[in-house]
Structure formats: C-alpha cells, structure tokens
Amino acid sequence: MRKLLQREFAGFITLALFLIYLAFAAPSFYSLGNLRDIALANVSVLLISTGMTLVIVVAEIDISVGSLFAICGVCGGLLARGGLPIWMLPFAGIAIGSALGAANGGLVSFVKAPSIVVTLATMVAWREALNWATGGAWVENLPANFQWFGLGQAAGEAVLFSATAVLFLAILWASHNLPAFRSIYATGSDAEAARLAGINTKLVVFAAFVLVGALTGLASVLNAVRFSDVPANAGIGLELQSIAAVVVGGTPITGGRGRLMGTLIGVALLGIIGPALTYLQLSPYWEKAIQGGIILVTVLFDALASRAEKRPALA
Amino acid sequence: MNRATKRQEFILALLIAVEIALFSTIGKNFFSAANFFECVRLAVEIGLISLAMTPVILTGGIDLSVGSMMGLAAVVFGGLWQVAGFPLAAAAVCALIVGLLGGGINALLIARLNVSPLIVTLGTYSLFRGIAEGITGGARSYSNLPASFLYLGQGYIAGVVPTQMLVLAAAIVFYWLLVHRSVIGRAFYAIGLSPHGARYAAIPVTRRLTLVYLLSGLASSIAALIYVAHIGQAKSDAGTGYELIAITAVVLGGTSIFGGSGTIRGTLLGLAAIVILEDGLHLAALPAELAGISTGVLLVLTIALERLASRQRAAVAENQEFEMKNSQLAILCSTVIVGALIVAGSNWYLVKNLRSGTSGDTTAAKEGQGRLTVAMMPKSKGDPYFISCRAGAEEAAKEFNVNLIWDGPTQVDPAKQNEFVEGWITRHVDAIAVSVGNAASISTVLRKARSQGIKVVTWDADAAPDARDYFINQATPQGIGGTLADEAAKILHGKGEFAIITGALSAANQNLWIQYIKERVASKYPEMKLAILRPCDDDRDKAFSETQTILKVYPKVKVIIGISAPGVPGAAEAVKQSGRQDVKVIGLSLPNLCKPYVHEGVIQAVVLWKTRDLAYLTVKAAAALARGELHSGATSFQAGRLGDVKIEGTDIILGSPFVFTRENIDQFNF
Structure with missing residues (x-):
C-alpha cells in the first residue's frame, strides 16, 4: 500500500479517514447530487492544481493563478458579448492564459528572476489592473448561449466534467510516458544535470509556466459558463488553495518529484471539507481553523511517517 | 554582504528618490515633516513584520502566517482584557506568549521535523486566522480601550514623534545587531546558503531556525498590539494580507528569496518604497489600485535591473554563467513596455471614464x-x-x-x-x-x-x-433587518425555515442586519426559524456552492436571505440549477445583478435604497x-x-x- 501510493500516502489516509467518518456521521453526503455538485465546483481547481503540480515539480512556484483566473474570465465574458462564437471561448481562455503565463515564464527563465517574486508581482499587478479597468463591474448581458455553451444544464455539466477528466488523464499519462514531461522532472531534480543531458532547461521552465497559464485560462472559462454573468473579483485565494492541494498530495515543494494522482487526492480532500462541514452542521466560524488543522495534520503525518521509515543517511 | 545586494539597494534608493521627487510635485503637502511622521506611523506594523521576516528569508524559509498571527494575538489580547477582566499589561503579555506559541508551532514543524516552511506556514495561516474567527464568532470585537493604551498607537511624543516609532526604532536596532553584528546572525547566512554545510560547521541549525520563527511570532504579536492601539479595536481581521506586503518589502530590499544574502538596511529601503508609494498616491489623489500595480512593476523592475547590471559586470569578468543575450534584453524591455502600457492604458481609461472633470487626477x-x-x-x-x-x-x-x-x-x-x-x-x-x-x-x-x-x-x-x-x-439597520424578515415571512406565510448567506463573517454591517432579522423574527414570527448561516466572502461562486449544500442538508429551508450584493445572484443561480421551485431567494443586492432571476421568479424581492x-x-x-x-x-x-x-x-x-x-x-x- 505504502509503496503503491508513495508520497501521496498521508493525503490518501487523511482523505480516507475523513470519508469513512462522513459515511457514519452524515450518510446523506454520499447522494449523487451532492457528489456531482462538489465535482463540478472543483473542476477548475483540479485543472489549475494540475498545472501547479508541474510548476512545483520543476522547482518553481506560481502564485499569480488567482489573478490570471479573474482576467481570463472577464476577457472571456467580454469576447462572448463581442460576438465570438461560443465554441471558441475555451480556446480564447487558453490563449489569454498562455500569454499571461508566458509573461511569468519569460521573466523567470530568461531574466532569471525568482518565480515567487515574479508571480507575487504579477499577482498584485494583474489583480489591481483588472480592478481598475473594470471598476469592479461584472460582465453582464451575455448572450443566452453563454451559459453551459448553450447546451442546457445537464449536457453542459457532462461536457465540463468529461473535458476535465480527459484532460487530466491525458496529462497524467503524459507525465509518465512523454519525454517532454519527463524533462520537467529532470529539470526540477537537478537543472544542471538536465542541461548537461541535453535538455533545454530554460525552455522547460518557460513551458511549465505557459502550461499553468493555459490550464488556468481554460479553468476560468469552464467555471464562467456555469453562470450567466462574470464577476470581476473571481479567484481570490485560488493560488493558496491550489498550492495546498498540491502539497497535501505529497509533492515536495523542493521540486523534482511529485505525482498528479496525489494532486487529485489533495484537490478532493480540500474540496470536500467545506461542504462536509455544513453536512456535519459545524459552526462556520471554525471552518478556517479546521482547514488549516487538516493541512497541518497531513503534513505532520507525512513528516513522521518518513522519519519512521528510517531513510538511508544520504536521503 | 554581497555585491548583488548592494547594487539592488542602490537601485532601490534611486527609485525612492524618484518617488519622493514625483510626489512632491504632484502630491499636496507631501514634502512636510508632518507627512513624514505619518508615513512612519503607517509603516510600524508592516515594518515590525518585515524586520522579522528578513532573517526568516535569509535562512531560506518563509513565514506566511504572520498576518493571521496578528489577528489571533489581537483577539486574545482584546478578549482577555474585556471578557476575562485581565489587567491590560497581563493581557498584553498573554498576547505576546500566544505569538511565541504560534511561532513555536511553526518552528517545531520546520526546524525539528524538517517540513517545508511554505507548507507549514500555509497551514498555520489558515489555522491562526481560523482560531481568531472561531473565538470571536467572526463578529465580536473589543474596543473602548483606555486612552493610556491607545497612546501607544495614536499619541505623539513631544507633539511630533508618533509613539510607536520608538518600538520600530528599537526593533531595527535589535535586528541590525542580531543579523549583522552577532555570531547568530552569521549563522543565518550560513544556513541560508547551505543547511548541510552549516551543520558540518558546527552551527546548531535547529536551534537557530527555532529562534527565527519564534521571533517572527513574537514580532507579529507586538505588531498586533500596536495595530490594536492604532485603530482602537481588536478584531479577528487584524493584519489581513500583511504577510504579502512584508515579503514584498523584504524581497524588494534585495534579500534573496533562496536565502543566504540580504540586509536589514535593504528591508528598510523596501519598506520605505512601499509606504511612500501608498502615501504619495493618497496625497496626489491617484486611485489606490495604482499602488498594487506599481508595487508589482517596482518588484520586477528592481530585480530585472539588478540582474542586468550583474550580467554586464559578469560579462567583463568572463563568467560563462552570465551572458547578456538579445533575447534577455528583449524580455526586459518588453516588461517595462508592458508596465508602461498598463499605466498609460489605465490613464486613458480614467480620463475617458471621468470626463466630467470630477476625477482626482487633475x-x-x-x-x-x-x-x-x-x-x-x-x-x-x-x-x-x-x-x-x-x-x-x-x-x-x-x-x-x-x-x-x-x-x-x-x-x-x-x-x-x-x-x-x-x-x-x-x-x-x-x-x-x-x-x-x-x-x-x-x-x-x-x-x-x-x-x-x-x-x-x-x-x-x-x-x-x-x-x-x-x-x-x-x-436604519432595524429598518433593513425588519424589511428582510417581513419579506421572508410574506413568502413563508409566517411559518417555516430560512437560511442566511452573509458576506464576510467579520463584516460589522452584515452582522448588525442579521441581528435585527433575528430580533424581528423572534418578536413577530415565532414560528419561523433560522436554520443556518453561512458566509460567502462576497464571492458569487462561493455563495453558489454554499447554497447548493444548504438546499441538500436543510431540505426544509424555503427561503434564502442573501446579505451580500454578489451573494444574492449566486444563491439564486444555485436554486435555479437545483430545479427546486419551492425555494425562493430574497436579499440585499443590486437590481441589475438580480433582474434575470427576479423575472424568472427565483428572487422574490431585492431590498435596497436608491444608491x-x-x-x-x-x-x-x-x-x-x-x-x-x-x-x-x-x-x-x-x-x-x-x-x-x-x-x-x-x-x-x-x-x-x-x-x-x-x-x-x-x-x-x-
């Protein structure tokens, strides 16, 4: 078991214990409707966390995803209102997100500025620029076929869910099998060794930021079409949520390692806490404390487990 | 101190000079002694945290929990003094102890168990703020502090010098001695450069790291006390977002985020750049969003300039690692151009938007x-x-x-x-x-x-x-609360369950309205019951998810009252997508946001005045x-x-x- 799950172990055990507890304390949590709603609410978080995993594996970080999310949503809304065919919206989101991601990646990999500083700067700058440009106003009066891509609620939900699942599985497969994705691990593990092995490490880092930007853009559009208009303040705190999901999933922040299955577990764990607390009828005032506590317990569990394992001295 | 740090400090000092020159021209009363001291007063809380953050980052770590610790320390202080009846001094000491304890949790996990500081403090970031909100129920705040205590945050020594400036000065001296004039300080640099190397050099790495995080917790709680004295009230939202400003100040000041290089002086310069920028924008009546945008541009600019300078120098010293390529120059230039475009574009927007001549910029x-x-x-x-x-x-x-x-x-x-x-x-x-x-x-x-x-x-x-x-x-709040309760009663015919989606749990206005809704229901509609209250943080999507869950957990709820402009349409969309025809939404919001739902019959009533x-x-x-x-x-x-x-x-x-x-x-x- 431990071998199979490797570093996701701690997150997996916490999630399993939590789910088992819920099965006794609030069995109605497992209704189909509830699971569907939770899954849909976390589609965008999963996409972003997937990109974030790759960025963290390459030993960088991106804390600007929340701001990118807001910008892509508003731009998507404006484009739809401006008459862009609805089926092109996801591609527009990907394009805008990639461009913003490329700005981060360019500064990190070609100017060699530390990623936490670059994305801290872009996080604040893009957010405030958006606030300023929109004055906080929502994008309203969207065409009728904006919501659910005009497919209706049931079909729209299915499209969202399957698109995310396919994309996640594709990246999961690629991360194990494609040389391009293996070079992400190589670069994150030891950039100099990777360079000597013929990998263009700068390009790899750049590509990781473009990818997280693209996934954020797509996530933003997929989230936006669940509603009939786009708010200007979306995605606040999304960066912390997705980073937390990645690290709870066992990806070390130092790079070079980490698996997307772990990230899926992390997203699931953090995604069910909120609704589960309502099901357990706990006071909302303690919610943040419980969330922080669960992250810490997972981390502690992981630390103790890896201690007990008596790793070889060199690790 | 290495050369790169020195260079970045120089660049930063130049930028500060430019800021001062700029704001002296376009800001009113910017260049005056009174304003100088006002700037310092505003800088104290952030300054304390930034000072404590410097050694944390020097050792290659980070502490995201400082702002939340301020909230927790403030609440503990206020609660012990007002509710538990502690003397002020005892309450203050307890708040400081809480700061040390919080720092101790971070230290235990980071220094003893070798967990990454980013993850640990991300966890305590939620934990500390969550405990503060839990203790106060989000809403309670402690005020009416005695004038002798408020003097710490609002008073002047000899009529001109803000009291808390002394605390900042003492902290600067302390940290300068610690980092630059002590064996312990040298250890911070060694640990930042290589923890393993430091251990082999007989540096007690665990103890040094413990000290750094303990001090960070302590500094946060001191900052919390000053914050409380400054704004005259202890509440769970104290210090929200301060961690990012502090990190920005430290990094802007040339401290490497990877550890091993940086100075206290640099941090002070970074702090000055941020505070002067914010103050200057206020005095020049430029919109506050510019502060965030320019801070971002400033961050990228100082670092990029430093890189550029270091590369030119290194190229001469034929260091193969640093070669100035055209592509790098191109990226640097485009960053500056993008920054300029943003500013230009927003200026255009501003002018276009406020053509009536009522804007602040002129x-x-x-x-x-x-x-x-x-x-x-x-x-x-x-x-x-x-x-x-x-x-x-x-x-x-x-x-x-x-x-x-x-x-x-x-x-x-x-x-x-x-x-x-x-x-x-x-x-x-x-x-x-x-x-x-x-x-x-x-x-x-x-x-x-x-x-x-x-x-x-x-x-x-x-x-x-x-x-x-x-x-x-x-x-009046009574009027609003009463009207909302009456509208809910109209739909429920005075009988049944309802739920409330509020903005933030700590929002004073919303809490007052909720209180009057409850009072009205208790006195006039005894058969109505508030099933649950959930916050949506003024986020439409969160209001949507919360409502979805409420509908399933509390099937008897037939009316949802949204007390947040984005919350009402969020709740309405959730009701609409659930297909539940028997549930209605009412609330405080804007007509335009709610119009489609009102016509579909999901929202029955929106209560507001003519804004x-x-x-x-x-x-x-x-x-x-x-x-x-x-x-x-x-x-x-x-x-x-x-x-x-x-x-x-x-x-x-x-x-x-x-x-x-x-x-x-x-x-x-x-």
Whole structure:
C-alpha cells in the first residue's frame, strides 16, 4: 500500500479517514447530487492544481493563478458579448492564459528572476489592473448561449466534467510516458544535470509556466459558463488553495518529484471539507481553523511517517 | 554582504528618490515633516513584520502566517482584557506568549521535523486566522480601550514623534545587531546558503531556525498590539494580507528569496518604497489600485535591473554563467513596455471614464481656482454596490461644482480606511465623506479631521456621533433587518425555515442586519426559524456552492436571505440549477445583478435604497457644510433634485429602504 501510493500516502489516509467518518456521521453526503455538485465546483481547481503540480515539480512556484483566473474570465465574458462564437471561448481562455503565463515564464527563465517574486508581482499587478479597468463591474448581458455553451444544464455539466477528466488523464499519462514531461522532472531534480543531458532547461521552465497559464485560462472559462454573468473579483485565494492541494498530495515543494494522482487526492480532500462541514452542521466560524488543522495534520503525518521509515543517511 | 545586494539597494534608493521627487510635485503637502511622521506611523506594523521576516528569508524559509498571527494575538489580547477582566499589561503579555506559541508551532514543524516552511506556514495561516474567527464568532470585537493604551498607537511624543516609532526604532536596532553584528546572525547566512554545510560547521541549525520563527511570532504579536492601539479595536481581521506586503518589502530590499544574502538596511529601503508609494498616491489623489500595480512593476523592475547590471559586470569578468543575450534584453524591455502600457492604458481609461472633470487626477490644478474638494470613501471600491453609488456622487459633483476624490480600499479593510483619511487630512481637503467599515477604529481620525476644520459626514454606515457633523442615513439597520424578515415571512406565510448567506463573517454591517432579522423574527414570527448561516466572502461562486449544500442538508429551508450584493445572484443561480421551485431567494443586492432571476421568479424581492440618490445626497450635504450653507441644528435642507430632505438630530434621512420586485425592477438601472 505504502509503496503503491508513495508520497501521496498521508493525503490518501487523511482523505480516507475523513470519508469513512462522513459515511457514519452524515450518510446523506454520499447522494449523487451532492457528489456531482462538489465535482463540478472543483473542476477548475483540479485543472489549475494540475498545472501547479508541474510548476512545483520543476522547482518553481506560481502564485499569480488567482489573478490570471479573474482576467481570463472577464476577457472571456467580454469576447462572448463581442460576438465570438461560443465554441471558441475555451480556446480564447487558453490563449489569454498562455500569454499571461508566458509573461511569468519569460521573466523567470530568461531574466532569471525568482518565480515567487515574479508571480507575487504579477499577482498584485494583474489583480489591481483588472480592478481598475473594470471598476469592479461584472460582465453582464451575455448572450443566452453563454451559459453551459448553450447546451442546457445537464449536457453542459457532462461536457465540463468529461473535458476535465480527459484532460487530466491525458496529462497524467503524459507525465509518465512523454519525454517532454519527463524533462520537467529532470529539470526540477537537478537543472544542471538536465542541461548537461541535453535538455533545454530554460525552455522547460518557460513551458511549465505557459502550461499553468493555459490550464488556468481554460479553468476560468469552464467555471464562467456555469453562470450567466462574470464577476470581476473571481479567484481570490485560488493560488493558496491550489498550492495546498498540491502539497497535501505529497509533492515536495523542493521540486523534482511529485505525482498528479496525489494532486487529485489533495484537490478532493480540500474540496470536500467545506461542504462536509455544513453536512456535519459545524459552526462556520471554525471552518478556517479546521482547514488549516487538516493541512497541518497531513503534513505532520507525512513528516513522521518518513522519519519512521528510517531513510538511508544520504536521503 | 554581497555585491548583488548592494547594487539592488542602490537601485532601490534611486527609485525612492524618484518617488519622493514625483510626489512632491504632484502630491499636496507631501514634502512636510508632518507627512513624514505619518508615513512612519503607517509603516510600524508592516515594518515590525518585515524586520522579522528578513532573517526568516535569509535562512531560506518563509513565514506566511504572520498576518493571521496578528489577528489571533489581537483577539486574545482584546478578549482577555474585556471578557476575562485581565489587567491590560497581563493581557498584553498573554498576547505576546500566544505569538511565541504560534511561532513555536511553526518552528517545531520546520526546524525539528524538517517540513517545508511554505507548507507549514500555509497551514498555520489558515489555522491562526481560523482560531481568531472561531473565538470571536467572526463578529465580536473589543474596543473602548483606555486612552493610556491607545497612546501607544495614536499619541505623539513631544507633539511630533508618533509613539510607536520608538518600538520600530528599537526593533531595527535589535535586528541590525542580531543579523549583522552577532555570531547568530552569521549563522543565518550560513544556513541560508547551505543547511548541510552549516551543520558540518558546527552551527546548531535547529536551534537557530527555532529562534527565527519564534521571533517572527513574537514580532507579529507586538505588531498586533500596536495595530490594536492604532485603530482602537481588536478584531479577528487584524493584519489581513500583511504577510504579502512584508515579503514584498523584504524581497524588494534585495534579500534573496533562496536565502543566504540580504540586509536589514535593504528591508528598510523596501519598506520605505512601499509606504511612500501608498502615501504619495493618497496625497496626489491617484486611485489606490495604482499602488498594487506599481508595487508589482517596482518588484520586477528592481530585480530585472539588478540582474542586468550583474550580467554586464559578469560579462567583463568572463563568467560563462552570465551572458547578456538579445533575447534577455528583449524580455526586459518588453516588461517595462508592458508596465508602461498598463499605466498609460489605465490613464486613458480614467480620463475617458471621468470626463466630467470630477476625477482626482487633475484636482491639484483646479483647487487653485477656489473649487471645493470633497473626498468620498466607499467601504471597498470593487463592490458593485459602491460602484453604483459612485455615479450619483459624480452627478452631484458636476451639478454643484466641486472636485470629487473617490477613493478607498480595494477590498474591505478598516485599517486602510484610516490611511486614506490621514492622507486627506494632510492634503487638507474641504470635506470628507466616509462609508465606515469600522466605527471604533475610524472615529479617532475623523475627530482629528474635524479639529483641523475639515467637515466630516458619514454615509452608508455611521461612525461615533461626535466624530462627524452629519450622517446620511439611507435606512436604519432595524429598518433593513425588519424589511428582510417581513419579506421572508410574506413568502413563508409566517411559518417555516430560512437560511442566511452573509458576506464576510467579520463584516460589522452584515452582522448588525442579521441581528435585527433575528430580533424581528423572534418578536413577530415565532414560528419561523433560522436554520443556518453561512458566509460567502462576497464571492458569487462561493455563495453558489454554499447554497447548493444548504438546499441538500436543510431540505426544509424555503427561503434564502442573501446579505451580500454578489451573494444574492449566486444563491439564486444555485436554486435555479437545483430545479427546486419551492425555494425562493430574497436579499440585499443590486437590481441589475438580480433582474434575470427576479423575472424568472427565483428572487422574490431585492431590498435596497436608491444608491445613486444616497451618494448624490452625501456629496450635496458635504459641499453645503463646507460652504457654510448647512449648520448644525437645521431640520431640513435643500438637496438639488431630491428637493427638501428631512434632518432628524444629526441624521439626514434619505428615506426608507426600497423593495424591488418583478413589477417595478425594470424601472431601475443600477
């Protein structure tokens, strides 16, 4: 078991214990409707966390995803209102997100500025620029076929869910099998060794930021079409949520390692806490404390487990 | 200290000089001793945290939990003093101990168990704030602190020097000695460069790291005490977002985020750059969003410039690692151009948007012509409710020929509100109108404004009565709470369960309305029951998810009351998608956001006043006060297109709240 799950172990055990507890304390949590709603609410978080995993594996970080999310949503809304065919919206989101991601990646990999500083700067700058440009106003009066891509609620939900699942599985497969994705691990593990092995490490880092930007853009559009208009303040705190999901999933922040299955577990764990607390009828005032506590317990569990394992001295 | 750090400090010092030169030209009363000390006062809390953050980052770590620790320490201090009856000094000591304990948790996990600092402090970031919210139920706050304590945050030594400046000075000396003049400080650098190497060099790495995080917790709790004394109130939201500002200051000051290089002096320069920028923007009446944008540009610029300089130098020293390539130059140039484009684009937007000439950016020139300047502050600039108010304010400014400065925090932040008012006092505007986020904290500065001859009105939410001339009363909290309860009762026929989706748990206004909803229900509709209350953080998507869950967990809930402009459409969308025809939504929101749902019958009633008229009346009243046309004791006054408006005591009454329904909502567009 431990071998199979490797570093996701701690997150997996916490999630399993939590789910088992819920099965006794609030069995109605497992209704189909509830699971569907939770899954849909976390589609965008999963996409972003997937990109974030790759960025963290390459030993960088991106804390600007929340701001990118807001910008892509508003731009998507404006484009739809401006008459862009609805089926092109996801591609527009990907394009805008990639461009913003490329700005981060360019500064990190070609100017060699530390990623936490670059994305801290872009996080604040893009957010405030958006606030300023929109004055906080929502994008309203969207065409009728904006919501659910005009497919209706049931079909729209299915499209969202399957698109995310396919994309996640594709990246999961690629991360194990494609040389391009293996070079992400190589670069994150030891950039100099990777360079000597013929990998263009700068390009790899750049590509990781473009990818997280693209996934954020797509996530933003997929989230936006669940509603009939786009708010200007979306995605606040999304960066912390997705980073937390990645690290709870066992990806070390130092790079070079980490698996997307772990990230899926992390997203699931953090995604069910909120609704589960309502099901357990706990006071909302303690919610943040419980969330922080669960992250810490997972981390502690992981630390103790890896201690007990008596790793070889060199690790 | 290495060369790169020195170079970045030099670049930063140049940038600060540019800032000062710029704001001295375009800002009013910027270059004065009084403003200097005001800047310092604003810098103390952030300064303490940034100082403590410097060794943390020097050792290659990070501490995201400092802002949350401020909230927890503030609440512990206030609670022990007011509820448990501790003497002030004992409560303060306990708050400091809590800071040490929090730092100890971080230290234990980071130093002992070798967990990454980013993850640990991400966890404690939620944990500390969560405990603070849990203890106070989000809403409770502790004020009425004795003047002797408030002196720490509001007083002046010898009439000019802010009291808390001494604390900052002591902290600077302490950290300078610790980092630059002690064996322990050298150990920080060694650990940052290589923890393994440091261990082999017989440095007690675990103990040094423990010390760093303990000090960080302690500094946060000291900052919390000063914060409480500064704004006169202890509440769970103290220090929200301070961690990012502190990290920005440290990194801006040339400390490497990977550890091993950096100085205290650099941090102080970084701090100065940020504080001067914010203060200067207030005094130049430029919009607050510029602060964030320019901080971001500043960060990238200083680092990029430093890299560029280091590369040029390294190229000479034939270091193969650093070669200046055309592509690198191109990226640097494009970054600067993008930054410039953003500024230019937003300026264009500003001009286009405020063609009426009421904007702040040209006020300096116009003030010379004897026009009055009215500074008006919303609780948060981005809130759709306040955006709809702004139109009325601009209409009135044009009609009555006054300059209007419309600015405020971009997110609800009581401490920021004080900074704006301080800036306006230094600028010496003619009248200030504030939508108060936190009465206890802002009243002190408003009194200061009045004592300097500035007319003060409050609108939307009131301060202490003696801190303002008039309050523009759009509707009493009783009126709003009562109307919402009545509307809910109408749908439920006085019987059944309802749920409330509120904005933030710590929002004072919302909590007051909820209290009056509960009172009205208890007294008039005994068969109605509040099933659950959930926060949505003024986020439409969160309101949506919360409502989805509520519908499933509480199937008996038939009415959802949303008390947040984005929350009502969020709740309505959830009800609509669930297909539940038997559940209705009502709440406080804007007609435009709710129109589609009102027509579909999901939202039955939106309660609000005419926001445009509220702001219009506010500007008119402020201008009339400043011109001497409105005196205390008046019983009515002529307010332009609104006609004669009634005054009760010091409340200027707009009228009762308005209920928008399917029948009348199409007549309104805001």
